Amino acid sequence: MNLTPEQRIQLHGFNNLTKSLSFNMYDICYTKTKEEREAYIAYIDEQYNSDRLTSILNHVADIIGAHVLNTAKQDYVPQGASVTLLVSEGPVVEVPVDTFEETPGPLPSAVVMALDKSHITVHTYPEYHPSEGISTFRADIDVSTCGEISPLKALRFLIHSFDTDIMMIDYRVRGFTRDIDGNKLFIDHEINSIQNYIPEEQSRLYDMIDVNIYQENTFHTKCRLKQFDLNNYLFGYTRDSLSDGEQAEIERLLRREMDEIFYHITK
Numbered sequence: 485m486n487l488t489p490e491q492r493i494q495l496h497g498f499n500n501l502t503k504s505l506s507f508n509m510y511d512i513c514y515t516k517t518k519e520e521r522e523a524y525i526a527y528i529d530e531q532y533n534s535d536r537l538t539s540i541l542n543h544v545a546d547i548i549g550a551h552v553l554n555t556a557k558q559d560y561v562p563q564g565a566s567v568t569l570l571v572s573e574g575p576v577v578e579v580p581v582d583t584f585e586e587t588p589g590p591l592p593s594a595v596v597m598a599l600d601k602s603h604i605t606v607h608t609y610p611e612y613h614p615s616e617g618i619s620t621f622r623a624d625i626d627v628s629t630c631g632e633i634s635p636l637k638a639l640r641f642l643i644h645s646f647d648t649d650i651m652m653i654d655y656r657v658r659g660f661t662r663d664i665d666g667n668k669l670f671i672d673h674e675i676n677s678i679q680n681y682i683p684e685e686q687s688r689l690y691d692m693i694d695v696n697i698y699q700e701n702t703f704h705t706k707c708r709l710k711q712f713d714l715n716n717y718l719f720g721y722t723r724d725s726l727s728d729g730e731q732a733e734i735e736r737l738l739r740r741e742m743d744e745i746f747y748h749i750t751k
Contacts, residue, residue, distance in 0.1 A: 500661045501672060504628040505635040509648035511621040512741055514717050514734050521612050521619055524719045525563050528610045528621045534558060534565040540645050541569050541604045544627060544638045550602055569604040602629040617734075618741050619719075634673060636681040643686050649709045650745050651690070653678050657701040671701050678705040708746045712739070 511528075515521035534557035545552050550571035557567040605626045612619040625642060627635035636655055643651070655678055660668045677694050679687060682705075690707035697703075714723045714731060717738050723731050744750055 499630060499672065500659055501669070502628060502630055502658045503634045503636075504626065504654075504656050504658065505639065506652075506654040507625040507627075507639065507642050508652040509623050509625075509646045510650040510652075510745055511647060512649050512717060512738060512745075513619045513621075513719050514617050514738055515612065515619045515719050516617050520719050521617075524619050525610050525612070527719075528608075529559070529563050529565070532565065532608050532621075532623065534567055537565055537567045537606050537608070538569075540642075541567055541606060541625075543641060543645075544604055544625075545569060545571050547638045547641055548602075548627070548629060548635060550604075550629070563610045564608045566607045567605065571602045571604060602627075604628075613741075616737055618737055620741065620745075634675075636675075636678065639678070639681050640683055640686070643682065650742060651705075651707040653705045653707070655703045675703065678703050682707075706746060708742065714738075 513524050515524050538555060538557050542552065552569050552571050554570040555567070557565070559565045603626075607624050609622040609624070610619070611622075623646060627638055629635045634655070634657075639653070655675075657671045660670050661672065662668060677696065679692055679694065687707075689710060691710055692705055692707045695704040695706075712735070714735055717734075726734070
């Protein structure tokens with residue numbers, strides 16, 4: 485399929501393709517004592533409670549041009565939260581000229597297209613190692629849409645909304661639609677890599693690896709923060725309060741945790 489940004493595929497009826505974006509982020513922290521760990525979990529639960537997550541997802545709905553039909557949200561005990569938005573076709577505020585271009589999407593000041601039969605969800609998972617002082621916060625966001633544009637347009641805003649060390653991003657186009665001649669279309673836009681939807685000011689901060697299955701319209705990109713500053717991983721104090729040996733051991737534990745998540749291995 486070779487389309488210019490101005491070209492449109494003429495469809496027979498509604499666009500039945502389902503486009504799903506899964507955005508998984510990980511924030512890693514070292515908590516030396518039980519009290520520090522509990523304080524970190526409480527901080528995460530406050531930072532990413534269901535009210536704030538609802539606000540983030542409503543911005544996502546605005547970006548992809550969806551109308552929110554229903555919102556379900558829950559804060560869990562002892563930790564974690566979930567939010568689900570059911571969304572439908574929203575008003576077309578501005579017809580995009582870059583529908584078929586691999587470009588980063590907008591921040592929430594612009595609405596670009598209309599969708600239908602869609603949902604947006606987020607679940608959070610704070611957890612900790614039983615003995616080694618590592619605490620890990622994970623958030624899973626799923627944006628599933630039907631319509632002419634991809635939920636990848638919301639990716640820039642999602643990265644902007646979460647302070648993350650590691651990201652796992654999946655995008656898949658499922659089903660088929662038909663053109664006016666009855667031919668099946670299993671995808672309606674060009675895509676080479678999810679990386680092309682991440683703006684340069686964000687992508688240059690991460691090392692990235694792609695695993696794509698083009699014939700299945702399945703795309704996967706994982707990202708790991710390049711810079712490592714120990715102070716960013718200590719909760720309530722700085723590295724100056726630690727001996728050189730303590731700093732080295734904590735850095736070893738943190739890097740091992742990141743390696744295991746990024747490469748899906750256990751050392």
